[in-house]
Amino acid sequence: MGSPAFLKVILGDDSSQRLTFQNGLPGTVDELVCDVQRLCGLTSSFRLQFMDSLFGNDFMNLTSMEEVQDRGTIRVIPLVAAPQCSYSxxxxxxxxxxxxxxxxxxxxxxxxxxxxxxxxxxSRPVWPSIFSVPQFIYDAELKLERGNAAHREGVTPFLPDSKLRSNVLEGLIQEVVKYRLYVSDKQWNDVGQALIAKHPCLTEKGSMSGYAGWKMSLKNKLAIYRTHLRKLGCREVLINSAQNKPRGRVNAALGIKKPKRxxxxxxxxxxxxxxxxxxxxxxxxxxxxxxxxxxxxxxxxxxxxxxxxxxxxxxxxxxxxxxxxxxxxxxxxxxxxxxxxxxxxTMPLQSRFLSQLDILSDKLLKLFRNRGGQIGKRLEDILACMTEDDDVDGGRECILKALCVYLNEDPECLLREFVAQDEIQVQEGMEETTVGIYIIKADATSQADDIGIILEGQQVLQDVDNVPLAVAMLFGLIYALNLNYPDGLKHTFEVLQKIVMELEGTMLSRKVQVLKNKLFE
Structure with a gap:
């Protein structure tokens, strides 16, 4: 159990509050947002800013918990008060x-x-860890208040009329599109759970979840709303219009271009x-x-x-x-x-990638050393290269290689070493690489002369300082170029994305979920 931590939270011009975290500060920004929302009794969506001493104590948008210290100051910025200029x-x-x-x-x-x-x-805000149901129009709130009171008393089930249902759906859609125009099934579940939690009278008696009908109606409502946005020129949905689809495609719903990471x-x-x-x-x-x-x-x-x-x-x-x-x-x-x-x-790449990798390194090493079988022997050979006197970058490189092996993937698909004696052979090897990092050495035992990144057989980045930085840059280029993760490394990159970088970290494949469970036991 960690020691208590304290934060000053500025809620407005004349309102502030001190929060006490008995077990220390939360590990992620999303967790901090949830705690602030719960402890301060906030109902609307908001983002957080921290007081940056490097810039005269000006407030900056909070993207990493590294920027928050015990007894520090953060500020709540309501999203409804900020102009949503890119997506209104x-x-x-x-x-x-x-x-x-x-x-x-x-x-x-x-x-x-x-x-x-x-x-x-x-910038559109990140999908919240706890979805906040918005305030509906006045008459709809009156009907819901009466329905919730009747629900608590256990009288006749509340049946929303068509106007109330339409108002609820419209209000929820307007809140959803602040975050996403294409919503995953899990995110719809977040919306449905938040709706019946705030307004239990809307719980559907005939469904297992209590919100299955609302979920289906919301999906249809958002699809209609995207059609409306396409007519207005919204480029995020225009790229999925019929004229931008390949000719002869049988199912137009396949290959929808939408955020996935x-x-x-x-x-x-x-x-x-x-x-x-x-x-x-x-x-x-x-x-x-x-x-x-x-x-x-x-x-x-x-x-x-x-x-x-x-x-x-x-x-x-x-x-x-x-x-x-x-x-x-x-x-x-x-x-x-x-x-x-x-x-x-909206998240830093290099600093977050390397710092989070360092934070997880002890737990990863413990998992690697406890692994048995053939994979355990391979991990032992990789970890044998690590010494107490080894430099930080060398240790990070070993952990990244061991991570590939632990997930039953080949680290040579990620890191390819070449001996510079035969330039023709090196060039041919690079041209055969679709996605990866190359390391050129004068001989097998010497330090790297050059480290770089290869995409589609092309050297796109050269003279990178070290291998961990090269892995971070490769991860960034995959985002920048909207590339798929390579098949032979899909679980490794999923771990880097969802566990190391904590991007979309709630939906994991089975293998990555098992790893995460073991890391946080």
């Missing part, structure tokens, strides 16, 4: 509004103001005032900017501004890596991969 219906219409290219490319100051990351309120900004709209032509002009400017020295800040600003265009190209057209690298060479750098991953998920 009025902005969805603006996605098709065009201006002249000449008027949309301005000075550096203008670029900063219109960049996606300069206005964090434009907790992507917050899966296919965002263009920045206000921008159009396809103006962003294409910026892309061409970037081709020249990346060749200039000391031009990093300009490249960063333009990469932020062209994020929506680049993302739409990746999601809709699924280009070949070689072609995409030629069009967006600035993306294939460590700093920009980190930035792109944060644009997509």
């Amino acid at each position: 219906p009025s902005t969805l219409v603006l996605a098709n509004v065009t201006e002249s290219p000449s008027s949309s490319i301005g000075t550096v100051d203008t670029d900063i103001l219109s960049s996606p990351e300069s206005d964090q309120s434009c 907790s992507e917050v900004n899966y296919c965002p709209p263009y920045p206000i005032g921008e159009c396809e032509e103006s962003l294409e002009d910026l892309r061409k400017e970037l081709l020249l900017d990346v060749k200039r020295r000391d031009n990093r800040e300009t490249v960063r600003i333009k990469m932020e501004k062209t994020f929506a265009s680049r993302r739409y190209e990746v999601v809709r057209e699924t280009p070949m890596i070689q072609d995409f690298q030629a069009r967006w060479p600035a993306l294939f750098e460590v700093d920009e991969i980190n930035a792109e991953f944060k644009r997509i998920t």
Whole structure:
């Protein structure tokens, strides 16, 4: 049991509260949100900010528990008070509004103001761990209040009329689309459970769950609402319209392009005032900017501004890596991969990946050493390379290799070592690699001369400092390029995503769920 921790929570201009955590601070941001919601009695959706001492105690959006310390200060920001500028219906219409290219490319100051990351309120929030049922219209709330009272007294079952049912469905859909336009079955279950928990009078007596009918109605309602959004020009649903489907497809429902790995900004709209032509002009400017020295800040600003265009190209057209690298060479750098991953998920990549791996390392090592059989022998050989004097990066590399073996996957599919004596053989080996990390050495026992990433037989990143960083960058590129996990490493990358990075960590495959259960026994 951990020692107690304390946080000051600012709820408003004249309202704050001290929270006590008897067992220490929660392990994840989602858990902290749940605790704040429960202890402070909050009913509406919100996000949290922390006081950052590096920037004069300004408040910054909270994305990692590493940013929260005991006796620190956090602030509650109601989502209903923040403008949902990227996903409100009025902005969805603006996605098709065009201006002249000449008027949309301005000075550096203008670029900063219109960049996606300069206005964090434009990002769609992550799906909450506990779904909050919104406040319905006044007459609907009166009917529900009367129905809940009758339900508590156990009198005649409450039967909602068609108007009340319509109001409830409309209110829930408007709350759901703040987070997702394509909702998984588990997330619908979250909505249904929250609905009957807040309004028990709406519990359906004829279903096992109590909300099966509501769940089906909500699915149909959201499908109709997506049709409405498509007519308004919402690009996230436009990519799934009939004209964007391959000809001759028998089932149009197959291959729907939607977030599957907790992507917050899966296919965002263009920045206000921008159009396809103006962003294409910026892309061409970037081709020249990346060749200039000391031009990093300009490249960063333009990469932020062209994020929506680049993302739409990746999601809709699924280009070949070689072609995409030629069009967006600035993306294939460590700093920009980190930035792109944060644009997509609102979560830091490199710092979170390495720190979370370190946090889990002791538990993973214990599991690896307790494994028996042939896999246990292979794990023993890998862990034998680890010594107390070994550097941190070397230890992380061994843990990543051992993780592959523990999941009955081949670490050579992830890390391929080449001896640089035969350049032709090295080149042929790289061309045969679809997704992986290469390590070039002068001989089998020497240190690596070069570490990089290969995608579709192309070297997309070179001279990476170490193997763990290369794995983090490969993970980020899979998100940035919307790639599937390689078949031979799908469980390893699922662990990296759902356990290490804690992205979509509630829906696990059987093998990964077993690993997670053992880690947190």
